Amino acid sequence: MAVARRPGAYVCGIDAAMDVIGGKWKVLILWALNERACRFGELRRLLPGVTEKVLTSHLREMEEHGIVHRETYDEVPPRVVYSLTSLGVSLNDALKPLGAWGREHVLGGVESAHSDRASRNPRSSTRKVG
Secondary structure (H helix, E strand, O other): OOOOOOHHHOOOHHHHHHHHHOOHHHHHHHHHHHHOOEEHHHHHHHOOOOOHHHHHHHHHHHHHOOOEEEEEEOOOOOEEEEEEOHHHHHHHHHHHHHHHHHHHHHHOHHHHHHHHHHHHOHHHHHOOOO
């Protein structure tokens, strides 16, 4: 397993984990591969907005870290399938609470943020205009 920095160079475990999953797309690649192995084109469709160059780069880095397994089949045209290793599965499991936090506090929190503001300032939402 290749690591970008020496273990002693990290400040904490979060720092080490962020070195492995840093960037927007790596966590989304983990999410996409959580359910099943995918070919490159499938991953691109599951992650709208990712460029081919970035996806290729991230998959290589994740493979170097031992998170993603790349299986090449000797066919014409060659078929390449990406899947999570056991280390990748354990990383995905570690990210589940973060996803739950995002769903609760960001996705579901948009409506509750408005109601929180209204409860702190009763005039903001209870008063009718016009």
